[in-house]
Amino acid sequence: MIDPRDVEDGCEGTRVGRRLVSAWIGTAFAQDDAAAARKQWREVADQARPRVPKLAALMDDAETDVLAYMGFPAQHRAKLHSTNPLDGSTSSP
Numbered sequence: 001m002i003d004p005r006d007v008e009d010g011c012e013g014t015r016v017g018r019r020l021v022s023a024w025i026g027t028a029f030a031q032d033d034a035a036a037a038r039k040q041w042r043e044v045a046d047q048a049r050p051r052v053p054k055l056a057a058l059m060d061d062a063e064t065d066v067l068a069y070m071g072f073p074a075q076h077r078a079k080l081h082s083t084n085p086l087d088g089s090t091s092s093p
Contacts (some may be wrong), residue, residue: 021055024048034070041067 024044031037041063049056 025059028067031070032074034067037067037070038063 025041028037028041028044031040041059045056045059045063048059
């Protein structure tokens, strides 16, 4: 598990800080089902709250939208992708 103190120290906008926060939040996406993902999301937000309250508040507000894809069957989740035209991962060269 990632230590919240490391996230606090790394949240100064540095590349390392962003990677650390991303990895910490990413643990929710590694869960097998929606209930486990929500539980992990809440744990991360609650651990962040004392040290990084802005991050925790953002996570509180975004939880439903960010984890919405977990409502789809697991075999469909791998085929979901961004519809954001700025997201280069779905555009062809």
